[in-house]
Each structure stands twice: as C-alpha cells, then as structure tokens.
Amino acid sequence: MSQSLAYDALVTHHRRIHDLEHLQAVATWDRLTHMPPGGAPARAAAQAALTMLVKQLQAEPVLARHFEAAEQEPLLGDAALNFARMRQARRIEAAIPQALAERRELAVGAAMAAWAQARQDNAWAPFAAAWAPLVVVVRESAARLGDALGLQPMDALLERWEPGLRMARVTPLFAEVQRWLPQLTEQALAAQVRAPLPIEPIGPFPAAAQRRLCEQVMAMLGFDFNAGRLDTTIHPFTGGVPEDVRLATRFDEADFLPALIGTMHETGHARYQQNLPRDWLGQPLAGPHSAALHEGQALIFERQLAPEPAFVQALAPMLRQAFGPQAAFEPDNLMRLLRRIRPGRVRVAADELTYPLHVILRVELEHALVKSEIEVDDVPAWWDERLRRLLSVDPLGPFSQGPLQDPHWVQGMFGYFPAYLLGAMVAAQCFASLRRDLPDLDTRVAAGDCKPVGDWLALRIWQQGARHDLDEMMQQATGESLSDNALRKQLEQRHARSD
Template identity: 40%
Template sequence: MSTHYHELEQRFRRMANLGGAAAVLQWDWAAVMPTGGAAARSAQLTELDLIQHECMADPKMADLFDTAEATRDDLEPWQNANLSEMRLRWRHANALPADLVEAFSKAASACEMVWREARPSSDFNAFCQAFAPLLVLIREKAEAKSAALGLAPYDALIDGYDPGFRTAEIDGIFADLGTFLPEFLAQVLEKQAREPAPLRPTGPFPVAHQRALSKTLMGHIGFDFDHGRLDESHHPFCGGVPEDVRITTRYDESDFASSVMAVLHETGHALYERGLPEDWRGQPVGEARSMSLHESQSLLMEMQACRSGEFFKFAAPLMQDAFDSLDSAAAAAAFAPENLHRMAVHVAPGFIRVDADEVTYPAHIMLRYRLEKAMISGDLQAQDLPDAWQQGMQEFLGLTPKNHAEGCLQDIHWAGGDIGYFPSYTLGALIAAQLFASASREIDGLPAALAEGAFAPLLAWLGKAVHSQASRYSSHELIERATGSPLSADAFKAHLKMRYLG
C-alpha cells in the first residue's frame, strides 16, 4: 500500500473522530443542553470546525494526494474509492478560507438559537436579524466553492450534500413531478371525498406511553439500543455516529401518530448508519453515500414499509395496547388496522412539511428549492422571505399560512446554514420507491413478513444493496446497481397510483 495513501487514511480518521465528537455535541445541544450553555457550545463547535479545517488546509495534503494518485494501480477498489472521496472533501474544504469557516460556524450557531425562540412565537423579525448576516456568509461559501469546483454557486452547495447531483437534473425531475402531481392530487381528493373519513383516535396520549410505543416499534424494526437512544427535541433528527446513533422526536399528547411516524422515519436513518461497513469506519468511503440516499432509507422505512396496510396488521394491536386506558368500542374501531392504515395514507394539503402526506410533500420541497435558488442568486433577500413563501404556498398547495411558525420559520435547516439540503428529501422519496419496488420483487413474501413485524428480510436486502456499499459508488451508480435502472420518478409515480387510486 502507498505510504502516502496510508497517511491520508490516518489524517481522515482523525478528522472523522473530531466530526463524531461534534455530532454528539450537536445532539446534546438539541436534546438536553440548557439554554445557558449556548455560548460555550457554539465556541466548542466552532473550535472543532476550525481544527478540522486546519487539518484539511495543511499544505502537505496536496503533495500527499498527488503522490497517492500516482499509485492508484497499487490500491484495492475500496481504497481507490476512498481516495476519490478524500479528494472531493479536501476540495470542498480548501475552497473556504479559515476566517469564513469560523464566521459561518458562529453565525449558524447563533441563528439556530434565535430560531428556537422565534419559531414558537412566530417572530420573523427576530429570526431575520440573525439570518440575514448568515445568508451573506452562505452566499460567500457558495461563491468560493463555485470557483474551486467549477460549479454554479447553488450546485456547489448541493454537491456538499449530494455529490454528483446538479440543478439541471433536479429541475427536470421536479418539472416531471410538477406536471404529474396537481391532477393526481385532484383525483385522490375526489376519491377520498366519496369514502368515509378515517376515525381519529382521541387522546390524551401521554408522552411516556408514546415513547414506550416508539421504542417497541424501533426494536421490532431492528434498532439496537446498545448502540443508540431515543430523545426529545424541537425538530426530529438522527445524529451521533454509527456506533452511537441518537434519534430525537417531538410529542403531541393529542396526536400520537405524528411522533411515532417521525420515529420510524429517523429509525430508517439510524439503520443506515448502523449498517455501514465496520472495516471502513472513520474513512470517507465508509460513510453514507449522500443525503438523498440517507433520506431514501428513512422514507423507505416510514412511507413504503410502515404506512402499508400490512404494517398496520402488526402494529395496530401494539398501538392500542400502548394506550390501554382507551378501552371502548370507539377506541377499538379507531385502532382497527384498516382504519389506522387509512389514517396514515390520508391526503390533505397542509402547511407543515414534516406532517405532509407523500402526495403533497414534493410541493413543500419544490417551494423550498425555488426559494433557495433565489436566495443564493441574490434575487431573494432575507427580509422578503415571508412574502415569497406566502406566494409559493398559494401556487403549489393553494394555502396561505396564518403565521410564520407554519410558514418560513417551520424548518431548522436555514437557521443552521443548511441551504442546498432540501432537494435531498424528494430525491430520497424517488430513490426509496425505486429501491422498495426492487426489494418487493426480490424478497419472497415481503408483505407477509411486514404483517408479522418481521423486518429482517427487508433490512438484509437493504444492507446488501445500500448500507454495506457506503460511498464506494456514486449515488447514481449505486441506485442503478441496486435496482437495475437509473434514477427516475417512474417508480414513485407507480407507487402513488397503486396506493391512492388502486
């Protein structure tokens, strides 16, 4: 093995450990840290960001890459893939000067803390005071990466989350969905109107009972509590490291389904992290391929598997048992598998992305995608975001938010500086549908297994096709290897037609 390649491995392993420490600190910030710790935590995370950037900016790195590249013929396939991933990350990191890294980290931490207070009170003015300077820094990042990578500024940001995806491809996919979904949504709503509405279980649903139910379902799906935990935060997420995966959700005592579905979604993320190859932990090639692949794993678990009629045959008794105080004929009818399934796939345009059904969800993403492109190009300023949001919601979903909390303040992403991430959600939905269709063809009796709560066959298939492959292949290549076809919206549209129109 090339000694220069080996030294690169050692350096990236050190940076992975620093990144893992930051990930756990970020989880702690979101889940348990008292508000008074914000300034100290911001300083800690900024310091870790700077140390990682200093590692990347070491002048010796360029020579190490040049020499290692010259010995590619001596490397194994995984090592070659790792070298390519190392170089891509190095190019992204070296595009940014240290002072910009520091300024961005501080501004993002500050803006996220403001958002936590501004969202519940719908205080856009307070948020904007923190977001406007952060947006300036995000644009600087985009321009710097654009120059270094030879990409358009917004493409350069997307590449940090989804290497290889470009707006030209995403525009085409979203145009396809934009043509298909409005008429399809109208057909679904017309069909629903002819049918009895699903019965909604009535609470209260104590948080402790919701938490216990979620943990039971997580265990059945395959979550390993020796290597992870479930907590509460303002916004559901999955963080930590593969050996220590942290899931969070939020609870509403009048609606247990929202927290349970969020947990099932995040469990899909966690299983991907746990399934990454142990031999390549600490190396770029051993990490999740991209955020769209990550979102595909969460959406496959939540939308494809756990909103199926088969899943509710297994889960409905567990759900009713979790709230044993609801012992009545009405509760029994509401918790019937068929009724819970109808409730889980009920379609209704709404304001909140994380609560959206899978038919209207892409509209939420297409709106954010449009606004992100405008913000990065300079066509949309921070203070004009509410008006642009209102106009977009009317255009895409025919709705007008009553306040900013159910409008442009609902998501944490922009407050944390994560512009370029949102397309991953709908790309992930398309990938999830394509993967699940392939798994259904290749796994004998998959529906029957889900009806018994047996997720092992599905998890084994995903482990072989996706999880164990980590970042050995590009996203596009991995999808085609796993499904036999390039990425398209075809499987997603076929799934929607089958589920909602029969």
C-alpha cells in the same frame, strides 16, 4: 514494504478525525437530550474548541504533502475510491478560505438568533436584516466553490450534499412531478370525501407507553439496541456515530402517531448509519455519501412500509397492547389515518401527496436566491404566491408556519432541500424493487417480521457506503436510474382509486 505510505498516513488522519468527531456527536446528542440549560455556554465553548482543533489538524502542512505524495502511489479498488473521496472533500474545503468560513459562522449565529426571535414576534424585517449577510456569504461560497469545481454556483452547493447531481437533472425531474401530482392530489381528495372518515384514536397516550411502543417498533425494524438508543428531545433527530446511533423523538400525549411515525423515519436513518461498511469506519468510503439516499432510507420505513396493509396488520396488536383496545386501532382504520391527505402550510406536517410540492417550492426559492433573482426582502411575497399556486393553500398565518418554518437556510444549508423529494423517489423505487424481489414480503411483514426489508437494503445500499453516486447506486440496487416513476405509481395505487 508498503507502497502507499502517504495514503496510509491519510487513512490514519481520517480515523483520528472520526474519533474526535465521535466526541462532538456525543456532546451534541447530550446537548439536545439531557443538558441542563445553564450548561449551554460552556458546552458551546467546548465544542467550538474541538472544532478549531480539528480545523488546525486539517490545515497542517504535512497533510498537504501526504495528498501530493499519495497522488503518485499505486492505489486499487476501494482504496483508490476512498482516496478520490478524500481528495474531493479536501477540494471543497480548500475552495472556502478561512476568512469566509469564519464570516459564515458569525452570520449563521446571528441569523439563528434572529430566527428564534422573529418566530416569536412574527416579524420579517428584523430577521431579513440578520439573514441577508448569510445569503451574501452563501452566494460568495457558491461562486468560489463553483470556480474550484467547474460548476454553476447552485450545482456547487448541491455537490456538497448530492455528489454528481446537477440542477439540470433536478429541475426537469421536479417539473415532471409537478405535472402529475396536482391532478392526483385532487382525485385523492375527492376519493377521501367519498370514503368514511377515519375513527380518531382517543387519548391520552402516556409518554412511557409511547416510548415502549416506539422501542418495540424500532426492534421490529431491526434497530440494534446494543449499538444505539432512543431518547426524548424537542426536535427529533438521529445522531451519534455508526457504532452508537442515538435517536431522539418527542411524545405528544394527545396523539401517538407523530412520535411513532417520526421514530420509524429516524429508524431508517439509524439503520443506514448502523450498517455502513464497518471495515472502512472513519474513512470517507464508509460515510453516507448522498443526502437523498439517507432521506430515502428514512422514508422507506416511514412512507413506504408504515401505511402498507401488511405493516398495519402487525402494528395493530402492538397498539392494543400499549394503550388498550380501541376501534381506531383496526388495521383498515390505521391505514386510513396514515394515508389521510390534509393540504396545509407546514412541510413537516404534510402528507405524502402534498409534501413534494413543499419541497419544490423551497428548491425554486433557494435557487432564485443563490442566482440573485430575488432578495431576502422578496421572500414573503414570493412564498405566498407559490404556496397559493403550487399547493392551493391559503398562505395567511404566522411566519413561523411560513418562510420561517424550516431552519435549513438559517443554518446556511442551501442545496439540501432537493434531497427530500429525491429521497421520496429513492424510497418508492427501492421499495418497488424490493417488493418484486421478495414475493413473500407481505406475509412476513404482517407477521411482524420486517427483517427482509433491512436485509435487502443492507446488501444493496447501506453496506455500499460512499462507493457510488446516487444514480449509480440506484442503478445497481434497482436496475434503473433514479426517476419519479415508482413514486407516481405508488401514490396512484394508494390514492387514485375510488374507495
């Protein structure tokens, strides 16, 4: 007879929630790719109904009894770890009372509507008025979560995305990047001025041809089309479930690079999803555990692999095949296009050198907001001052390219931003390690064989699921804790040399 009846019941419960969330994932993917506009209200009602039902299932008293009883059961190895993850997730959920969760939903709804309007009207004040209640909810949630977990409020928010990571580690790590990055950026810009201008590709690039190219590149990167697909959407995303991963991108017929590079990014997320430990599917242990690790997988393909000489070598003939021959498709030129530095106001359009500073700006700002050091009305002035100081960029421009450019805070996603820069470090550190382990990497990639990259990552990261926190995972995969070293070296190597 089993000695873990209560734990087994919890496993069944999690599997059931996983199954129900599969339907949410399909509905969300459809909403963002295929749904006609008139279907929106019914879809919102349907998804809300399932969300409510799942909340009810989570609140069933029998579940609390299973948790209590499972504490007494003898669990070993992965089962023990899985139970620990279940317990922590429940602790986080329990820290937020139902009334606060509902206030949050309402506040997010109001803030999202105000955000869309304010971006059109280029107006701060009405947005701030709608956003302020959400910031209050976030502060209150952070305090409650902090009390429950014995953490500072900001650390408690971080815990939801990056288990085990604290601001006491993030702050000096990011300060270190801020120490070396501005000078490196200056050098890179100077070198760029001295180098020949890259030849611009000449469009139009038909969407259908771009789509075929993207699918070809996804296949080259090991995406499993038997368990996933590519679609078009307004805002690129990776969705679906590990058994059926849905990527979506948008095609600009004037420029094929955003869709191509964006698809490589999403393919990184997707391959991680497709290769999470299948035996534990539906259990916390099979989940992606760290946002930084997830972003890292995307950035390995987008920022590490894509601008490498070997990769552009493989890409060049695919571009010629897709769009006809062009001088711009020469590997050297492609590399120059992919490595071009263009400081600007918009994070998602930033190059790899200025991108970290965008993230640092946001992390400082959200930390200040959570600690009540600033209020929502202070954000624009604060933002402009930092943009000038950190990025040497003129902040003048519409709010939609300023503090209203990202949706994260409007959705209440405080504590997520560090993942973007930590992810860049993850990517650089993994790629450096992988490169050391695979001496013939360039030869194989240049011939269009990217399999070694996926194989290395699958073994060391993807199939580990949620077994380890970020630092432990990086220690096991690369032999070192996470640091900015590999990122700095890689950026220096790419950008600090005079051409």
